[in-house]
Amino acid sequence: MKTNDRLLTIANMIALILSFACSSDDPSPNPISNGDPVGPISAIDFKSIPIPTYELVLEAYENISIISPDLLVEESDQLSITLFEEIKQLSNRRSTGNDRILYESLSDKLTEEEWKLVLTNPYKSFLAFLTLKPSFDDSGSSFSCDPNLSLKDTKVDAIRHAYWNALMTLKISDMTFIEDLTNAHESNSDSEAAKLMDLHNNKIGRELALQYPTATGNELLTILLQYDFLFVDKGQPIPETYQGLVYIEGKKIFDVKMKGSLSNPDSGGPWDIEFDIYECGNTIRGNFTITRGAERQDRRFSGTMVDGLILLEVSNPLVFENPRGLYACTGMRMNLTGNEKSLEGRWTSSNCYRGGTVLLSNEN
Incomplete structure (x- = not known):
């Protein structure tokens, strides 16, 4: 046998012996893969602590603002690392096992995709999370009806x-990040209908801001409270061109x-009117558009409904809602009677002295 062949045979025998020596009926598990890091955080470290709650992340940011502003x-x-280490310490002192309730509470956990974005964009996430509590508290208290x-x-x-999306847009210039963050929040949505609803409303908030x-957060909330609303049955698509808010639960009789x-004798004749109205307890809110030829005005209103009588106060346009300074009837009030099928009544104004009448019908 040639020398080269003899060496090859010996090598094969050694490999065969080693393979038997290392084999067993209970093989060792595959080695743990490090996976991709999350920013400066290794995959192993990332998985070493439970996904935090919004409350926990906010507390970590608060601590950093004191220790390392x-x-x-x-x-x-460095901010990513400091944030991770701070959350790691806080996690050891409290449970983060609460189930998610889809932003009903700051004690909900982030989704994994949100958590990754927080660690890869810690400063923008800090700015975004500053808007969480105001968006919860202000929208909820304004809808306490x-x-x-x-x-x-x-x-x-x-x-x-x-x-929430409007507030983030006022605070953060990176629209791609805001969209990524809100999309990441929906990555664990428990229903496709709810996910599509939330994604649509997120987009409306960003576009409004x-x-x-130049609007303040309070002004944007005021507009949203008197916005167009559309009820969408679960399983039905949201119209692509619809630019109002959508909801899939809690439809009321006067959501029409x-x-x-x-009529407006002061302005020389009647206007066509489209009325978007919704019910909230005994509160009525919404908006209307009046058109006459090429002329158009958009107005918002709120009021009460008692025994078939609807008393509405029409909001004066905010400065940025009327950039051309067009003449508008101010201090408008409407007294309407009827039901969800038809409404009629009179309106008055502090500067359109003769007032007029309103006739409305639900064509559905």
Whole structure:
């Protein structure tokens, strides 16, 4: 046998012996894969602590603002590491086992995708999370007229999502990050209908803030509370061109859209009117559009409904809602009677002295 062949044979025998020596009936598990890191955090470290709650992340940011405030000025790996270590310490002192309730509480856990975004964009996440509590508290307290109605998938849920996105848009210039964060929040949604509803309302909130960049948060909330609403049956698509808020639970009798006419002797003749109205306890809110030829005005209103009588106060346009300074009837009030099928009555104004009448019908 040639030398090379002899060496090859010996090598094969050694390999065969080693394979028998290392084999067993209970093989060792496959080695743990490190996986992809999350920013400066290794995959192993990332998996070493439970996904935190929003409350826990906010507490960690608060602690960092006291200990290392200079970190909360821009994106940095050091901020990611400091945030992770702070949350790790906080996690050891309290449970983070609460199930998610879809933003009903700050004690809900982040989704894994949100948690990754927080660690890869810690500064933008800090700014975004500053808007969480105001969006919860302000939208909920403004919609306290339905205290017995579950918040999930209702009109108040629609307002909450839109308002949160509007506040983030006012605070953060990176629209891609805001969309990524809100999409990540929906990655664990428990129903496709709820997910589509939330994604739509998120987008409406961002677009509203971009439309009125000089508006305050309170002004944007005021607009959202008197916005267009559309009830969508579960399983049905949201119309692609619809630019209002949508909800899939909690429809009321007076959640209707009406059309008709509004007379105005002061302006020389009647206007066509489209009325978007929704019910919230004994509160009525909404908006209307009046058109006459090329002329158009959009107005918002709120009021009460008692025994078939609807008393509405029409909001004066905010400065940024009337950039051309068009003449508008101010201090408008409407007294309407009827039902969800038709409404009629008179309106008065502090500067359109003769007032007029309103006739509305529900064509559905």
